[in-house]
Every structure is written in structure tokens, then in C-alpha cells.
Amino acid sequence: MSMGELRVDVNVSIGPDLHNQGPVVEIKNVNSFHAIKNSVDYEITRQTDIMRRGGKVINETRCYDRNENKTVPMRDKEVVQDYRFLPEPDLPPLRLLASCEACQQLEDVSAYIDPKALEGITNQELRHCQPCIQCLAIQHKLKPSPWTVPLPGEIRRRLVLHDQLHLERAAVLVSNPILRRLYETSVDLTIVDQPATGLLRGLDAEAVLCKVRQETAYWCTGLLYSRFKSASDPRLPSASQLASFVLLNLRGQLYGEDAKKVLELVCTRGSSACPKAIAEELDVLLIGDLAVIAPVCDLFVRQNTTLIEKYVRKPRKRTLQAITRKLLETSVNNASKFHPVLAERAVLESYNHLVRSSKALPTTSY
Structure with a gap:
């Protein structure tokens, strides 16, 4: 905002409650959060003083003067021609119905979100009927956009709430798509033998999966993140190699600095390296039973x-x-x-x- 690449128009109106508000005053082109706060505070005070004196707030456009720390009038919205709304001749009118013949095939309106309820309706049928709101919802559900990708906030929320990762680790994975894909694929490939042994002993299936996610994220956002940022040797293990390595740790067969040495060698030796074989070679394989x-x-x-x-x-x-x-x-x-x-x-x-x-x-x- 400070560079002028983003500006905000602020609308301010006051009244005794939300359903009984006075005229809206628009403050144009405010370019900082500090200016937004000051302009809103000033405008609330100004409109309150006018109404307490028995005056009438007019519907107008104002601008914020940061030197004087106040808003000044620009133009009146009720008389200036710029605020007239004209129909666009190139856009045909779009009339949306509440329901139509196609979506009436569904017995229950609440079933629109259920994919099983959409089996009898095709996109072809939807194209040949007059569009309604429900048809558009069904059409979108049947044919999602191939370019739809989750936003960073959604990914971070899933990693923290669903995968139960620390916020710092989730932030690293969100900002590094390659590491995040390695993390997700490795978790899917990590198969824990039942009954679980080592650090997983006594845990139910959900708790075991949570441990797998946390252990995988620990290595992805720690040692592997450091290697990924390194210009000298940014090589990473494959998802299957990382899954095998994580399983050795959770079974209690690797620990501490020895585990770091094994993972470093896995990265250095490439796709043919086996974490367990390297641990045996270094004589660092522990007893975890x-x-x-x-x-x-x-x-x-x-x-x-x-x-x-x-x-x-x-x-x-x-x-x-x-x-x-x-x-x-x-x-x-x-x-x-x-x-x-x-x-x-x-x-x-x-x-x-x-x-x-x-x-x-x-x-x-x-």
C-alpha cells in the first residue's frame, strides 16, 4: 500500500443501529492502514457532531488529508453524473430461477452437495435447460476447474488442524511446495507394521498416523530444509527413502546425531541408497524393542x-x-x-x- 500499488475506498455511516444508518460517506484512495484508521476515526467524530447539532450528513465523496489528519470534501454523489448507473448494451440480461426441470429430478434439495445424488444428471442436460441457481451449483460440482488449487491459508490450516503440526513447521511446508509434496507423499508411503513397536507401541491407528506426520515434518523442515536452501548440495531423498528413514526412527532403531548422519548419506548417495543398509554400515542401528x-x-x-x-x-x-x-x-x-x-x-x-x-x-x- 505504501508503494501506491493498492488503495482502499472506505465507506462510513453512523446510526443508532445497523438497520437505521445515516447516509454513506465514501473516503477515496486511502493508501495505508494507519490512514484508514485515522480517516475512519475522524469521519465518525465528524458525522456524530453533525447529528448531535441537529444537522444532516450528506451523501458525498471525501479524501483524507494526512497533513491535517482530517477528511475534506471532493464531490457530492447525489448530483454528479459519474454516479449514474447505465445498462451495458453488449451484455444480455441473465435471469436465474430458483429451480428448473433438470434439478427437480432430485428428491431432496439438501442432496445437491452429495455427489451420489448427481449421478442421474449430466452437464448436457443442464446446458439445454434455462439456468437456475441449483443447476449452476450442480454443474460446478460435476465439473470442477482443473486450475483450482488450495490457497496457502487453506494448506496451512490443514497442516496445523488436521496433521497437527506446529505452526512454524506448517509455514515452512507452505512456502516450499517441493518439500510439502515430499512430506505428503512420504506420509502416504509410510506403512507401520502392526502391532506397532518402538516409540509407537501402545498407540492406536490415529495416534500412529499423527506420529508419522510429525516425525516426517520434523525432518522435512529441519535438516532437509537446510539442504534444500544450500547452494552446494541441495539434493533431497525420494519419498520412499524418507518413509523408510522415518520408520526406522519411529521403531527406535535410529536416534539423534546418528540419524542425521544416515539421512545425509541417503541424500548424498542418491536414489539407490537404503537407509537401513547405511545404518548397518555405520553400526548405528539401535535396539528399539x-x-x-x-x-x-x-x-x-x-x-x-x-x-x-x-x-x-x-x-x-x-x-x-x-x-x-x-x-x-x-x-x-x-x-x-x-x-x-x-x-x-x-x-x-x-x-x-x-x-x-x-x-x-x-x-x-x-
């Missing part, structure tokens, strides 16, 4: 009473993480290969199980 992790954690908790007593005195997240790190530093039963988040969860469950059996210590929640 709680059925394997839980017995080891249970044994560790029972054998390390000193650490557990420290957690009893200060049952804080930091203390629990320190106990988990101690477990991961041991090489017994491949504990060093446990997924840290799942190991921490298993340690807490083992602690609570020990508490319930002894009935002496306070229980805590994860």
Missing part, C-alpha cells in the same frame, strides 16, 4: 540400588536421565545399543514395578 530392553533395565534397577536411592531422594527428570546414561554405558546384553528414550521409559517402568512390589517408595510417572 521394549520386549528386549525391559528385562535388562529391570535387572539393572535391581542391581543398582545406590542410583535408585538417589532418584528416590530427588525424583527429577535429570536424575532419571543420569541413571539411563549409566545403563547405556554398560556393554552387558547390548545395553549400549538401546534407544535412549525407550531405555529411559523402561527404567522408569522397572522402578515403579519395584516400588509396587516393595510398597515403600513413591511412584513416579514418565
Whole structure:
């Protein structure tokens, strides 16, 4: 607006209620939001003063003077010829009916939006009858425009409300159509085995799908977004590669910096790269099965009473993480290969199980 590429005409009228308003005063060519506010405020005050003095507000066009911070008259709408409405001879009159023979084939008017109710009506039939409002609605429903694309606001709303993504991640995907298509296709290709394991254990189908969306969006708007903006190496993985990589993370087989290294190599090596094979090559594939992790954690908790007593005195997240790190530093039963988040969860469950059996210590929640 400040560059003169967009201007606003403001209509102001006042009255005791919405159904009893005075004449409309138009303020022409206002070119900033600040000017819109000031001109409306001034015009409301001016019209109010006139009506309180018993005067009459005239229907006119005014302009806003930003130096004086007021509106000044330009012309009277009731007498100037510019405001006459003349018929256009090249445009034939269009008469719309409430209903016609074609749409009367439908038994229920409310069924117009239902595609199944439109099966008996074709576009050919609609063309040969006098147009009515319902016909136009049906015709539009039968033949949507191939150029219709969702607006950025609609996409952002869907990503936040339906896919349950953070607003910042949704904004990145909206502004980058290539990453958004990668995200959407990858989510469709991610097939979670049932029953779900790893970080998805115990979740229903809807919660699993939500986790898949959030994990995919995390990588698309993080590491892949950085690569996409990089001029040196903007290569991205295919949707199937990203789906396989996301599934490894959700199964608890990849974590942290090691997961980043795997995804970087997938991007670098191209379409033939397999995320799981790269993880095995780097020896970073973790154990994400709680059925394997839980017995080891249970044994560790029972054998390390000193650490557990420290957690009893200060049952804080930091203390629990320190106990988990101690477990991961041991090489017994491949504990060093446990997924840290799942190991921490298993340690807490083992602690609570020990508490319930002894009935002496306070229980805590994860």
C-alpha cells in the first residue's frame, strides 16, 4: 500500500443501529492502514457532531488529508453524473430461477452437495435447460476447474488442524511446495507394521498416523530444509527413502546425531541408497524393542540400588536421565545399543514395578 500499488475506498455511516444508518460517506484512495484508521476515526467524530447539532450528513465523496489528519470534501454523489448507473448494451440480461426441470429430478434439495445424488444428471442436460441457481451449483460440482488449487491459508490450516503440526513447521511446508509434496507423499508411503513397536507401541491407528506426520515434518523442515536452501548440495531423498528413514526412527532403531548422519548419506548417495543398509554400515542401528530392553533395565534397577536411592531422594527428570546414561554405558546384553528414550521409559517402568512390589517408595510417572 505504501508503494501506491493498492488503495482502499472506505465507506462510513453512523446510526443508532445497523438497520437505521445515516447516509454513506465514501473516503477515496486511502493508501495505508494507519490512514484508514485515522480517516475512519475522524469521519465518525465528524458525522456524530453533525447529528448531535441537529444537522444532516450528506451523501458525498471525501479524501483524507494526512497533513491535517482530517477528511475534506471532493464531490457530492447525489448530483454528479459519474454516479449514474447505465445498462451495458453488449451484455444480455441473465435471469436465474430458483429451480428448473433438470434439478427437480432430485428428491431432496439438501442432496445437491452429495455427489451420489448427481449421478442421474449430466452437464448436457443442464446446458439445454434455462439456468437456475441449483443447476449452476450442480454443474460446478460435476465439473470442477482443473486450475483450482488450495490457497496457502487453506494448506496451512490443514497442516496445523488436521496433521497437527506446529505452526512454524506448517509455514515452512507452505512456502516450499517441493518439500510439502515430499512430506505428503512420504506420509502416504509410510506403512507401520502392526502391532506397532518402538516409540509407537501402545498407540492406536490415529495416534500412529499423527506420529508419522510429525516425525516426517520434523525432518522435512529441519535438516532437509537446510539442504534444500544450500547452494552446494541441495539434493533431497525420494519419498520412499524418507518413509523408510522415518520408520526406522519411529521403531527406535535410529536416534539423534546418528540419524542425521544416515539421512545425509541417503541424500548424498542418491536414489539407490537404503537407509537401513547405511545404518548397518555405520553400526548405528539401535535396539528399539521394549520386549528386549525391559528385562535388562529391570535387572539393572535391581542391581543398582545406590542410583535408585538417589532418584528416590530427588525424583527429577535429570536424575532419571543420569541413571539411563549409566545403563547405556554398560556393554552387558547390548545395553549400549538401546534407544535412549525407550531405555529411559523402561527404567522408569522397572522402578515403579519395584516400588509396587516393595510398597515403600513413591511412584513416579514418565
